[in-house]
Amino acid sequence: MKKFDLFWKDVYIGVLKETNWDMRSSGDILYKFNFKDEIPEHQMLADYIRHNIKASEYFEEGDEENYDRMCEEDEKFIDLIDSPDWKITDSKGLVTRILCPIFHVNNEVTWQIDFNDFLTRKNS
DSSP states (O other), rough: OOEEEEETEEEEEEEEEEEEESSSEEEEEOOSOOSSSSSSSSHHHHHHHHHHHHHHHHHTTHHHHHHHHHGGGGGGGHHHHTTTTTEOOEEEOOOBOOOOEEEETTTTEEEOOOOOHHHHHOOO
């Protein structure tokens, strides 16, 4: 089982434990970033994580109306979603850029390697 540290810019979000891999990786997260604080230092990041978790709850409950509404609200997080500053590091310190992860209920998370970063590294 692989473990990674998850960062957005210099913000340490938590430890990922990869439990499944297909085109995307998924697994569990042990949060180090306290997104539940009333006013965390990085408010937009905290709001994004809470938003993802709530949308995930609606999806799991089969509440399509609220899930669709939450998806429409993703636009307000577009700077985070499109940010090239998401990354994971492994136990050897190798840094890999990833696309914006998706946070779910029960401390689950889904992420995908930024293949542009992967191809650049491979061709170097």
